[in-house]
Amino acid sequence: MRLRLTSIGEKGTFEWKSNFEFLxxxxxxxxxxxxxxxxxxxxxxxxxxxxxxxxxxxxxQNVAAP
Incomplete structure (x- = not known):
């Protein structure tokens, strides 16, 4: 699992972005x-x-849906 560090938020907390954001x-x-x-x-x-x-x-289900 590889989460990407996108930015450092307020108070020095890390914000992670999912590898599945494109979905x-x-x-x-x-x-x-x-x-x-x-x-x-x-x-x-x-x-x-x-x-x-x-x-x-x-x-x-998504693929089979009309």
């Missing part, structure tokens, strides 16, 4: 699922697997 322009749900999987990768691998599965299902 926001296509579908907010896809972005939320991918972002959650990315953020849970180290602390909770099981949640990451569930979110990746949900992302796959959402992608399939």
């Amino acid at each position: 926001k322009h296509h579908d907010e749900l896809l972005f939320r699922l991918a972002n959650r999987a990315e953020r849970c990768f180290v602390p909770d691998p099981n949640t990451t697997l569930v979110k990746i599965g949900q992302l796959g299902e959402a992608l399939a």
Whole structure:
């Protein structure tokens, strides 16, 4: 998992940008699922697997939609 440091905010806090920002322009749900999987990768691998599965299902539904 590689989060990109985009800027240093107020009080010296770091602001991270997801590797899946490009999905926001296509579908907010896809972005939320991918972002959650990315953020849970180290602390909770099981949640990451569930979110990746949900992302796959959402992608399939998105492709199959008329």
